[in-house]
Amino acid sequence: MTALWTYLHANWAQIREWSLTTVWLASVPVAAGLLLALPCGWLAHRHRWARLPFVSAMGVVYTVPSIVMFLVLPELLGTRILAPVNVVIALTLYTFALLVRTVADGLDSIPATTLETAAAMGQTRWQRLLRVQLPLAVPVIGAGVRVAAVSNVSLVSVASVIGTSQLGQLFVTGNNVSSLTPIVLGLILFIGIALAFDLIVVGLTRLLTPWNRSVIR
Template sequence: MNQLWTYFTAHEEQILDWTVTTIWLAALPVVIGLALALPCGWIAHRHRAVRTPLTSGLGVLYTIPSLVMFLVIPAIFGTRILSPVNVVIALTLYTFALLVRSVLDCLDSVPESILSTATAMGHTTGQRLLSIQLPLALPVIGAGVRVAAVSSLSLVSVASVIGVAQLGQLFLDGNNTSSLPPIVLGLVLFAAIALVFDLALLAVIRLLTPWRAATR
């Protein structure tokens, strides 16, 4: 423990800077990925012809190793190899691929009888989506977002291999110097950020679904 504290105090400013970078590199793709997954999942739900090509293609996308993605994206978008934008784009694609399936499955799970009743009451397609389908699907979508957030955070560390400075650099430093404290400190910080992400998302989900607490 003393070695960890000594290492942290000796590199405090740099580690805090890496922490901030790690947080926004992991969080931003989740926000963007969810914003893209919601309409795409709804389109796949509404149009069966789109469902299989979309889900199959995204499944293949998710299997591409993150390191390969970090190296290919600069060639596609013309960004610098060390630009954090590459990490954001790659993790957004992974998050999008993961969440589209969650959104689609959730929308499919809403009973048709409920939708028919809403239609009979004069609800339009958009009104049914916003007032019925999404609220009912929100808890399960939220669970998918929690998984995506932790997954995004874990993949951020891989970006240190290509030189993007964030907390993953601690693992490289520990390996290069055969020193254990930076590696352990990196694990502790990643675990702490993952816990904060998960608790924050859980609080948001509970805030958006007050009827679940009332039911319990």
């Protein structure tokens, strides 16, 4: 433990910068992927004939190894291989691919009787979507966002293999100097960030579903 504190103190400025970079590299794709998945998940829910091929295609995207994605995107986008935008776009694609099905499943989980009641009260299709379906689907969508957020934190570390500057560099440094100290420190920091992300998503889910707080874990 003393070695960890000594290493952290000696390299605090660099580790702080890497930590901030890791946080935004992992968090921005979650928000962007969710924004893209909401309309696409609604389409998959609304048009059943398109759901299977669309969701299957997203499943294929999610199975592409992250290191391959990080190496291919610069060629497709014309960006530098070390550019953080490559990591953001890759993780956005993974988040989108994961959450499309989650959004569709969340909307599917709303009982037909609930929608019929809303329609009988004079609500339009869009009002039912915004006021009934999406709010009631939040627990299901939130569960998917939790998985995506934690997965993104893990996937960010893989970008260190291609030289992207973030906390994964601690693993590379530890390997290069044959020391466990930076590796263990990096592991602790990644776990801490993942737990923080998970708690934030849980908190937001509870905030958006006050009627359901007692059953969300």
